[in-house]
Amino acid sequence: MSTGSSTLAGTGALFRFALRRDRLRLPVWIAAGTFMVVTQSISSQALYETSADLAAYRASVGSNAATIALAGPPVGLDTVAGAVAFEISATVMLIAALMAMFTVARHTRADEEAGRTELLRSARVGRHAPLLAAVLLAALACGALALAIGAATTATGLPAPGSFALGAAVGACGLVFTGITAVAVQATGHTRGVYGLVGGLFAVAFVLRAIGDIEGNWVVWTSPIGWAQATHPFTDDAVVPLLLCLAVAAALVVAGFALLDRRDLGSGLLQPRPGRPAARRTLLSPLGLAVRLHRGALIAWTVGLGLLGVVYGALAESVETLIGENEEALALFGDPDVDQLVDAYLGTTFAVTALLASAYAVSAVLRARGEESEDRAEVLLATATSRSAWLGSHVLVALLGSALAMAVAGVTTGLVRAAQTGEAAALGRMVGAAVSYVPAVWVVAGVAVALFGLLPRVAAAAAWSAVGLFLLITLFAESFDWPGWVSDLSPISWVPTLPLEEWTLAPLAGLVVAAAVLLAAGLTGFRQRDIALG
Amino acid sequence: MTTTTAISVSGLGKSFGATRALDGLDLEVASGEVHGFLGPNGSGKSTTIRVLLGLLRPDEGRTELLGGDPWRDAVALHRRLAYVPGDVTLWPTISGGETIDLIGALRGGLDPRRRAELLERFDLDPRKKARTYSKGNRQKVALVAALASDAELFILDEPTSGLDPLMEAVFQECIRELRADGRTVLLSSHILAEAEALCDRVSIIRLGRTVQSGTLAELRHLTRMSMVVETERPADALADLPGVHDLRHDDGRVRFDVDTDALDDVLRHLAGLGVRGLTSTPPTLEELFLRHYGDELAADGVPAGQGAGRS
Known part of the structure; x- marks a missing residue:
């Protein structure tokens, strides 16, 4: 397709090769994005059958800052189609951006880092060919996602022009992040750095559009997600914002090629920051190392759960208005106290938060398994570090870290709730409710530790399966009326649903004992067994 | 200690x-x-x-x-x-x-x-x-x-x-x-x-x-010394001495390996042939090693004599 001297030589072959490597991966991304829009469309059409339903929805959502911050501009909420676009577009745009980022980075920086690009470039492959092939593949995927969303949404019964406008907006957002990734892979020498950079830019873009949408002002135009959502599918089907996305994406790709010419193969434009030539005293213990290794993930999870606490707290007011002003709903719940309904809602949100904190705790415990199978444990266990001290340091971080994340979620929910109601006591109640789940979270962590000590090879799969089971129980056991013994399998369901129910010591003490037994079993097993070779 | x-x-x-x-x-x-x-x-x-x-x-x-x-x-x-x-x-x-x-x-x-x-x-x-x-x-x-x-x-x-x-x-x-x-x-x-x-x-x-x-x-005592000698009279009879292995002619010189305990007899024999040049190489660890793993190499299709693993 090109002459031997061109810097683009070999693009066609690389593109076909990349397409082959991603022949399963990309269809999964596209199917996932399309599936989300289709489910949203079907469930919204079922939910808002009458115009009265829609009006109630519009009244509650159109003025709720938290919902607007998470979703997008409150436009077109007078139609079901508009409500679908409002609710799902932000999530699908995240999927498109991630798909674009992983596709471009995988075929450029990751290959370069692994030395595969060097091998290819020694053949007749031009300097620009790998980047162009990766960008073309990502663009193809974004286009396919746009068309798939358009066609599938039309098939669910929504207007075709708006459906395809929604698809195009999602695809356009993906294209902008294709361009952003094309620049980011030049900037940093490591694939993980690329993911951090692009993920961070997505977060900034999301926050900017959230501010713009809440305030209803120009700030929304500083964000590529804001441009894509400005298409206003089913309402305006505006084309100009899409053209803006395309122009910026193209400019970013051109910039990527220009930057590629200014750097050497294998290196990035940003020089990696050198580390310390000698260790600080705080690193020089098994616990010091564990804290250092877990630090990033712990901060990310804590901040994430804290933000989730803000969102849940903010939504409590909607629950109040939505149910409190709805005679039918009140009748359905047997005319309860509205405060009690809000408490029930908050109790459920803390159970979900506890599941997420359990997921963190399991990932932190399994980090020890990763250290073992990647042979980094061996170097430490060949020093005067005992097995108990080594495993104990990882477990301690998992236990205290998950407790910290729960407490932070309780504090943020409590602060938002205290601000809403003007009662300072709300803070204490929320923190108490959140912290009550800590023993249950520790039991889940204990399950992972026991598996690690006794069945290391299946520990990861089994521990995550347990988390999945507890998730299913929390989400569905009550709604589907599962038998009590099924619910009892999950430690989360042993915890009284504070603040609605009374605080009781017995189940919590039982959970603490169960956690201690599991931890002891894991530690004993680990001290008796071989350090596995992989 | x-x-x-x-x-x-x-x-x-x-x-x-x-x-x-x-x-x-x-x-x-x-x-x-x-x-x-x-x-x-x-x-x-x-x-x-x-x-x-x-x-x-x-x-x-x-x-x-x-x-x-x-x-x-x-x-x-x-x-x-x-x-x-x-x-x-x-x-x-x-x-x-x-x-x-x-x-x-x-x-x-x-x-x-x-x-x-x-x-x-x-x-x-x-x-x-x-x-x-x-x-x-x-x-x-x-x-x-x-x-x-x-x-x-x-x-x-x-x-x-x-x-x-x-x-x-x-x-x-x-x-x-x-x-x-x-x-x-x-x-x-x-x-x-x-x-x-x-x-x-x-x-x-x-x-x-x-x-x-x-x-x-x-x-080393368990293995063989490699020798290269140049003699006035033909050294073909060396091949019949006990402890001599893999004798071959190479551009007027003779190369062979000899068991360490047969070294004395071989040197006496050579003295009668008019030695003009002689180099001897002590057995390397590699030869020792290949002797223990020689059968594995042979099974893998590496021809004998390519390494020092002669048997």
């Missing part, structure tokens, strides 16, 4: 599922010696070392390390030894210097002067994060961490597999210094030149069993 034997292993057995990794292995390492632990990949060297470090629990046999039980007394023994793994994996976001300090501190302390000197000698930049190090540089991190410690026993598992020749020379120098200082070194390797240059005694293992153990001189 309070103990005269640093490592004493007999009849060591270890299985992983159906695979028998160690099958009655014996190993004796005296205090103060550099002991070569030789064998190809997969012969059980690393498994033995992991048993010695208390990372694996042996199925059978007796294992003693610095007078203790490596499994039961692991932590106490580890204060007295330093270990360099064969494939060094480090924490990607932690710098080389931090890693050296961490491993050193967990072992019981480092000599900062020695650390600085070793960084200099191995030409290692301690500020780089481990993610950016090459295999050779990761190995240097582990070597500096081990060599800067005040250990009695150094267990080194193929420590030079990623080093360039210049660094290999630095490494050999360091090992000689350790020996001069009375330290014990167990050096696992499949680089025979390295073992020949450094080791007082070697143990050769194969399929989880020790097949030969002794000083290089003792082991």
Whole structure:
């Protein structure tokens, strides 16, 4: 397709090769994005059958800052189609951006880092060919996602022009992040750095559009997600914002090629920051190392759960208005106290938060398994570090870290709730409710530790399966009326649903004992067994 | 030194599922010696070392390390030894210097002067994060961490597999210094030149069993000397002498191998033929090694005579 001297030589072959490597991966991304829009469309059409339903929805959502911050501009909420676009577009745009980022980075920086690009470039492959092939593949995927969303949404019964406008907006957002990734892979020498950079830019873009949408002002135009959502599918089907996305994406790709010419193969434009030539005293213990290794993930999870606490707290007011002003709903719940309904809602949100904190705790415990199978444990266990001290340091971080994340979620929910109601006591109640789940979270962590000590090879799969089971129980056991013994399998369901129910010591003490037994079993097993070779 | 034997292993057995990794292995390492632990990949060297470090629990046999039980007394023994793994994996976001300090501190302390000197000698930049190090540089991190410690026993598992020749020379120098200082070194390797240059005694293992153990001189005695002679009269009759192998003519000279205990007879015979030139090469460890593994090579289709593994 090109002459031997061109810097683009070999693009066609690389593109076909990349397409082959991603022949399963990309269809999964596209199917996932399309599936989300289709489910949203079907469930919204079922939910808002009458115009009265829609009006109630519009009244509650159109003025709720938290919902607007998470979703997008409150436009077109007078139609079901508009409500679908409002609710799902932000999530699908995240999927498109991630798909674009992983596709471009995988075929450029990751290959370069692994030395595969060097091998290819020694053949007749031009300097620009790998980047162009990766960008073309990502663009193809974004286009396919746009068309798939358009066609599938039309098939669910929504207007075709708006459906395809929604698809195009999602695809356009993906294209902008294709361009952003094309620049980011030049900037940093490591694939993980690329993911951090692009993920961070997505977060900034999301926050900017959230501010713009809440305030209803120009700030929304500083964000590529804001441009894509400005298409206003089913309402305006505006084309100009899409053209803006395309122009910026193209400019970013051109910039990527220009930057590629200014750097050497294998290196990035940003020089990696050198580390310390000698260790600080705080690193020089098994616990010091564990804290250092877990630090990033712990901060990310804590901040994430804290933000989730803000969102849940903010939504409590909607629950109040939505149910409190709805005679039918009140009748359905047997005319309860509205405060009690809000408490029930908050109790459920803390159970979900506890599941997420359990997921963190399991990932932190399994980090020890990763250290073992990647042979980094061996170097430490060949020093005067005992097995108990080594495993104990990882477990301690998992236990205290998950407790910290729960407490932070309780504090943020409590602060938002205290601000809403003007009662300072709300803070204490929320923190108490959140912290009550800590023993249950520790039991889940204990399950992972026991598996690690006794069945290391299946520990990861089994521990995550347990988390999945507890998730299913929390989400569905009550709604589907599962038998009590099924619910009892999950430690989360042993915890009284504070603040609605009374605080009781017995189940919590039982959970603490169960956690201690599991931890002891894991530690004993680990001290008796071989350090596995992989 | 309070103990005269640093490592004493007999009849060591270890299985992983159906695979028998160690099958009655014996190993004796005296205090103060550099002991070569030789064998190809997969012969059980690393498994033995992991048993010695208390990372694996042996199925059978007796294992003693610095007078203790490596499994039961692991932590106490580890204060007295330093270990360099064969494939060094480090924490990607932690710098080389931090890693050296961490491993050193967990072992019981480092000599900062020695650390600085070793960084200099191995030409290692301690500020780089481990993610950016090459295999050779990761190995240097582990070597500096081990060599800067005040250990009695150094267990080194193929420590030079990623080093360039210049660094290999630095490494050999360091090992000689350790020996001069009375330290014990167990050096696992499949680089025979390295073992020949450094080791007082070697143990050769194969399929989880020790097949030969002794000083290089003792082991050489078991094998053959290579000779090239140029004589006035034809030396064809040499081929009929006992202990002479693989005789061949090469441009007016005769090449052959001779068993060490037949050397005297061969030299007497040669004296009668009018010797004009003679070179003799002592058996290398490589020849010794290939004799033990020659049948495996033959099974793999390597023709006899290509190495020194003549039978």
